[in-house]
Amino acid sequence: MHHRGLVVVNAYDVLPSIQHFIDRMAFEFKNLDIELDVKNTAEIYAFIGSDGELYSVDLPYDFVLFLDKDRYISHLLEESGMRLFNSARAIEACDDKMLTYMNLMHFGIHMPKTVTGPLHYSLLDNEDFLNNLVNVIPFPIVVKTNYGSQGQGVFLANNMDELREIESQITYRPRLYQEFIEASKGFDYRLIIVGGKFVAGYKRRSITGDFRSNLSVGGIGVEHTMSPFQIDTAERIARAMKLDYCGIDFLESGIREEPILCEVNSNAFFKGAEEVTGINVAEKYAAHIFNEIYRVK
Numbered sequence: 001m002h003h004r005g006l007v008v009v010n011a012y013d014v015l016p017s018i019q020h021f022i023d024r025m026a027f028e029f030k031n032l033d034i035e036l037d038v039k040n041t042a043e044i045y046a047f048i049g050s051d052g053e054l055y056s057v058d059l060p061y062d063f064v065l066f067l068d069k070d071r072y073i074s075h076l077l078e079e080s081g082m083r084l085f086n087s088a089r090a091i092e093a094c095d096d097k098m099l100t101y102m103n104l105m106h107f108g109i110h111m112p113k114t115v116t117g118p119l120h121y122s123l124l125d126n127e128d129f130l131n132n133l134v135n136v137i138p139f140p141i142v143v144k145t146n147y148g149s150q151g152q153g154v155f156l157a158n159n160m161d162e163l164r165e166i167e168s169q170i171t172y173r174p175r176l177y178q179e180f181i182e183a184s185k186g187f188d189y190r191l192i193i194v195g196g197k198f199v200a201g202y203k204r205r206s207i208t209g210d211f212r213s214n215l216s217v218g219g220i221g222v223e224h225t226m227s228p229f230q231i232d233t234a235e236r237i238a239r240a241m242k243l244d245y246c247g248i249d250f251l252e253s254g255i256r257e258e259p260i261l262c263e264v265n266s267n268a269f270f271k272g273a274e275e276v277t278g279i280n281v282a283e284k285y286a287a288h289i290f291n292e293i294y295r296v297k
Contacts, residue, residue: 003034003294006061008077010068011042017269018067021282024270025065028286037061041068046076056080063293067267069095069147085244085289086266093241094266097146098176100241104261107240109233111261112251113137117175130163137179143167146174149265156180156211180211183254188213188262191226191248192273192281193238195288201226201234202276204249221276229257237264244292245285247273 007022026036046056054076063083066074074088086094093103098116115136118129133141143166145153153170157163186206192199203224204213213219234248247268250259270281 003032004061005029005034005036005063005065005289006059007036007038007065008044008068008073009038009040010070011040014040017271020271021067021267021269024274024282025286028280028282031283032286032290034062034286034290036065041070041073044073044077046073046080054079063289065289066091069267071095083293085292086246087242087244090241090243091266094243094246094264095147096174097144097148097263098174099146100264101176101261103241104237107236109237109261110253110258112142112178112181115177117171117177119174120171130160130167133177134160134163137177139163140180142178142180143170144176144178145170146176154212181251181253181260184251184260185211186213187252189224189226189230189250189252189259190221190268190273191230191234191250192268192270193234193243193246193248194281194284195244195291196235196239198226198231198235199284200270200273200277200279200281201230202273204272221272223276227257227259230259233259233261237261244288 009018022038029036046054049055056076059082061082063085064077066084066086069091071088071092074084074091078084078088093099101111101114104111113136115133139158141157141163143155143157148154155166157166188204189201190204191201201224202221204219204221206213206219230250237248238246241264243266247265249262249265251262253260273279274281
């Protein structure tokens with residue numbers, strides 16, 4: 001039997017890393033006799049009618065590999081009966097960094113101390129928040145926009161002047177503030193989880209002096225054997241957030257073996273993981289989807 005899957009991408013921009021993701025998955029799906037089509041979100045015809053019912057074009061696909069962050073389209077596709085990888089709710093929780101930490105609050109996951117920024121709509125300024133913030137988190141303070149990837153929207157404030165300057169740039173955006181983990185400056189660990197199980201991992205290290213280690217901002221990937229603590233914690237996070245596939249980034253505390261959660265990425269690019277480890281991540285992800293959709297339970 002011939003099977004078909006759909007890849008959904010952003011309507012306006014498909015990054016080279018996303019295209020690589022698609023190409024690798026298409027190759028592995030072909031080996032499983034699955035044809036993969038690609039549509040952008042502007043081509044997905046779904047709307048809520050005047051009677052309050054969902055209307056959508058019948059999509060002749062067995063599943064959707066959703067590689068955008070459009071929470072509205074993803075939820076509408078699920079409402080129409082499509083199985084998404086990852087689910088709309090899981091993508092939404094990972095896309096919003098603050099929501100990620102809130103979803104994991106009661107699972108015993110070690111995280112940096114995190115403060116959410118107050119919503120700001122007007123031209124008026126209020127320094128009460130910043131003055132209170134430095135009493136909770138000492139400098140240096142990591143500042144992040146809630147939405148962002150590949151190291152974008154992440155800043156480091158070393159003093160109040162720098163904090164005010166960063167705040168002036170992003171004050172109208174959802175944002176959060178975290179303690180800086182000095183022991184992990186310039187490096188972190190990326191673990192790839194498929195179907196709740198660890199499949200590959202490597203260390204990311206900055207070679208530019210940047211406190212961030214993302215490959216997109218000048219970091220490099222190096223081989224590293226993950227500890228049982230890292231693997232167990234990553235698998236618990238993936239299961240807690242009901243993720244079919246994800247990349248989990250850990251920091252190192254320098255005090256205990258237990259890793260510190262940095263971020264959870266629902267559509268983590270796996271080019272770096274495959275190149276550094278030699279593990280065929282795309283094959284494992286394709287096999288997981290195949291088993292979820294076509295194998296009789």
